[in-house]
Amino acid sequence: MSRRKQRARRGPPAALADALAAIGPEPGYDGVHTVEDAATVAKARVAWQERRAEVAAAHRKRSRVTDVEAMQERHSPTVEIAVDDGAGKRRTRTNYTRVRQSEAWRHNQLSAMQRQAEVEMVSAWKARTAGTGIRSFSQWGGPIDAGHRTNDGDHGGTLEKAWVEFVAACKAHRIRVALVVEVLAEPQTLRDVEKKFRMRPGSAMARYCRALDLWAVIRGWVRPAKFSGNVDKSA
Numbered sequence: 001m002s003r004r005k006q007r008a009r010r011g012p013p014a015a016l017a018d019a020l021a022a023i024g025p026e027p028g029y030d031g032v033h034t035v036e037d038a039a040t041v042a043k044a045r046v047a048w049q050e051r052r053a054e055v056a057a058a059h060r061k062r063s064r065v066t067d068v069e070a071m072q073e074r075h076s077p078t079v080e081i082a083v084d085d086g087a088g089k090r091r092t093r094t095n096y097t098r099v100r101q102s103e104a105w106r107h108n109q110l111s112a113m114q115r116q117a118e119v120e121m122v123s124a125w126k127a128r129t130a131g132t133g134i135r136s137f138s139q140w141g142g143p144i145d146a147g148h149r150t151n152d153g154d155h156g157g158t159l160e161k162a163w164v165e166f167v168a169a170c171k172a173h174r175i176r177v178a179l180v181v182e183v184l185a186e187p188q189t190l191r192d193v194e195k196k197f198r199m200r201p202g203s204a205m206a207r208y209c210r211a212l213d214l215w216a217v218i219r220g221w222v223r224p225a226k227f228s229g230n231v232d233k234s235a
Contacts, residue, residue, distance in 0.1 A: 102189035117215040124159040180211040
């Protein structure tokens with residue numbers, strides 16, 4: 001049986017059914033023998049139908065949810081979870097299902113090269129912040145402290161050099177490094193980032209992809225001519 005037929009068989013909600021029952025049955029023409037009586041019954045039937053339409057409209061208005069976030073919360077309530085913030089750390093960060101869904105959607109929209117760029121940028125940022133996630137202007141560019149360096153051989157130094165070049169290139173191409181770090185390392189949805197930076201819906205993902213492409217250019221995976229030259233005027 002189709003869902004439409006199932007809904008038809010279920011009938012109206014209990015509250016609506018009670019409200020309609022309180023109006024009473026539809027007036028009929030039983031026992032009517034004159035034109036005057038028939039006209040009176042016809043007016044009563046019209047009034048009865050209008051009253052039922054008003055009750056049904058009021059019920060739909062009360063049950064309708066216009067707040068998108070409230071609708072999402074009612075359909076799929078958020079569940080608070082705790083995620084370890086690094087090996088050997090007692091600190092935990094609070095995350096939400098909606099954030100995980102946003103991160104999964106973002107990951108699926110990236111190309112293989114952009115995903116590799118994202119992995120390397122995360123490694124470079126963790127090395128710069130020592131896994132604490134503390135952000136400051138001094139950590140965006142310039143060399144990192146000796147205590148923050150990792151013991152992964154030349155790879156860590158390569159990523160550190162690439163990060164310094166990346167920050168300088170972002171300034172040249174008018175890409176906001178703060179926005180890239182928010183999307184890259186913070187447990188937020190893209191919409192939260194756009195609200196924070198007062199951006200148009202959908203623009204955070206586009207600018208984040210431009211940053212990933214710029215990282216690919218710096219790493220030598222693609223030629224600079226392949227990088228889009230559009231200027232981010234909001235920087």
